[in-house]
Amino acid sequence: MRRTRRRIRPALAVAVVAALVFAACTDGGDERGGFRPGAADLGDPYVPGAGNGGYDVAGYRLAVRYDPATDRLAGRAALTATATTGLSRFNLDLAGLDVSRVAVDGRPAGSARDGDELVVTPRDGLARGARFVVEVDYSGVPAARADGQLGSGGFLHTDDGAIALGQPWSAATWFPVNDHPSDKATYDVEVTVPDGLAALSNGVPGERTSAGGWTTWRWAERSPMASYLTTLVIGDYRVRSGTHAGKPMVTAVPASLPENGPEAASLARTGEIADFLASRFGPYPFDSYGGVVVTDARIGYALETQSRPVYGPGFFRGGRPNPGVVAHELAHQWFGNSVALSRWSDIWLNEGFASYAEWLWEEHDGGRTAQRNFELEYAATDWSRPSVDPGRSRLFGAAVYKRGALAVHALRRTVGDETFFRVLRTWTAERRDGNATTDDLIALAERVAGKPLRPFFDAWLVGGSAPALP
Template identity: 45%
Template sequence: MSRSARLVPSAAAVLALALTGSACDGGVHGTPGGSGVRDPYFPKAGNGGYDVTHYALTLDYTPDSGHLTGKAVITARATKALSAFDLDLAGLDVDSVTVEGKDARWNRTGQELTVRPHDDLGKGETFSTTVRYSGTPKTLTDADGSEEGWLETDDGAVALGEPVGSMTWFPGNNHPSDKATYDIKVTVPKGLKAVSNGELTSQSTQGGRTTFAWHTAQPMATYVATVAVGPYKITRSTGPHGLPVLTAVDPTQVEASAKVLAKIPEIIDWEETNFGPYPFSSTGAIIAPSDAFDYALETQTRPVFPGATDTSTLVHELAHQWYGDSVTPKSWRDMWLNEGFATYAEWLYEEDNGGKSAQETFTELYEDDDEAVWAFPPAKPSSAAHVSDSPVYERGAMVLQKIRQKVGDDTFYDIIRGWAAAHRYGNASTADFTAYVEKAAPDKDFAGIWKDWLYGDGKPAHP
């Protein structure tokens, strides 16, 4: 108990308490939550003071005009007493904001939508914010030149969010460290499909427009949320243990995609053997028009591809469902925990299917003298423009092979399965991973691997 709590308040203090609201009358004194979570590469991403538990998004999109109307109902828990909080929203026009059903004041500065609720929010309080918005969603160009956000196609659109593009189509706490469940309802002109994450819970047509409702029951980071609008062909099948598989394929890509997509059940079965039980309640893929964008993305339960893909890339993006989507990095500095693992999954799949062993792939990379692989350590990308460069992928995978060399196959597979289980649906950092490995094999010394392969500059002297 503080010293002041034992004193009799002065008349001035009593008046001040009466004017501002006090603990005596149930009032809450909050402070602003703050913008950004100080991510080392994307400092404006995310916001402080609250944790989102659920997004309910209701969208209406017309491809001919490019116009999007949206309502976001965001359920969150205050992690401190709040007088204001920020949401990330780039572009689009805000029509209204309410908190707990009461009109809230708000203002915009760049990507920050600052909300001032009618009443301050207490620490630990669960609250609901409703944002109504509209306009033409933006496409963002990243520091590495790639495009993300809301990407228009000839007859629809695809929403891609890595690293920050989700804020172009819904307001939120746009950082991997804050995961939530989702309901995404999308209305489009009749004849088009709207595909998203999770399971399709309803579909209805009225007045020449069709509404698709999707539900994601397991926690999902904003950057792996997606919507794809277009004349997609929907195919349903089942995977291991009756797992629902749903694929959505652009009509121009149906024939070219059929053979690879048919492998999804077999790939999931192989990955379960290596990585543990599949973490989500459905799986599948979205094959977008080939000219829509130029990279694949591990959107949760349903990875997105620019046109027909190959088996190796499909293995990679499905492996992300364990490493990246279920076990999500605490910050973008930990990106190699996504990409190094998914790249290593490609190596293992080739090893188990009559191709090169992972060790042979490792040795070829080491001896190839490709300077790009050694440009920076996988755990310390040189800048935001390079978080998706070769060291994060290939050298990240090489770290895993070095661990495998050190501990042997039995312990190694225990480690990668155990890691996925220990942090299932959560977030983890590189420090969490190294500590997990050291605890799993306490009789081994990993200092050299961390120093030379994970954090060290340049090419290690010995493979």
């Protein structure tokens, strides 16, 4: 039985989703002087319970102290945000930690816990458009959380420290957050750990100070970042700091690994690979480069944590460098990080382009051509599985990664190299630091190519049978 062809619905679908999200920003209860509670859930069906409505975060300032001997974390988070509707109260995502103080604009605020939600009630309502700062003091033993196909994510305790990592969520296990990629923000992070341990995070490294047996590491990510792209890696690491193209380059490998092993050799090519991708996608979008290798077997993936991807141990088991995975995660700095998702059902926009970048890099590095990889993957693809809206259980499935890459290369074949790379560079320039949907990409591709392309994208991304080769 042939599956009915599915069609990517045009802008009407986007408008409906936007209306639903707007409606979710308030609920009907607890009105005070025209103010209403913000929603406890942004309504993304792929991550039920994640994100909150009624405000937009501009920046996070995090100061945390972690003691591996006791597994205890103590932190203070200051979030600068703007109310998008009149708020009587609002929620933050926070899993399993105790809150001792909450203040809004320096004044004590009420707080309550509701599962993994922190409900904050300011002394006075927040008017629509009001800019406010909420401070939260919290502590406890942070925990991992099951996040489906990738296994355990969140805050993972290790033999010598901890790793905070995971997709589609992880941030709420170590700080209060609006935990959905549609609300990107800047980050300033201070991490205090016992002397001798490294504490790695996103962005540009700042001044490192020591006192009383503790060292504070400072990091700043000035480009807006989705919360799942934050990371914290603490432990005994060999940290290398330098510059590339005038920007800081920070890489780290566990001290237990050989100094010149395949892990370090792979990270050493970060600058070279980033420069190659920039020649195809446009300027590198962030203020720093780097990467971190971890050895914890629970991390069976690599993740494109912004400006500093984290690579699990499985990518180096062959004893040889693996520049392909570096190319994949670095490509995400453009596709997925700088241009981020508006909703998780469009995850192919991240993974399809990053998978295609592996093909581009392999060809550049003397391996199979992108065309040959396209031919092999085309023959092996299950066309009954869509790339767009793949379903929660297939969020990281082959249709998202490989069929997505097929669509990217087929677009190249359809419009020609000059137009294709102009589409990519225009996309990364116009959508830089923002969010986007599949419909946004189709509209841009049609504008740059000067012809209708929706039937093409329908066939390659959601059609139920193999499309004709271009």
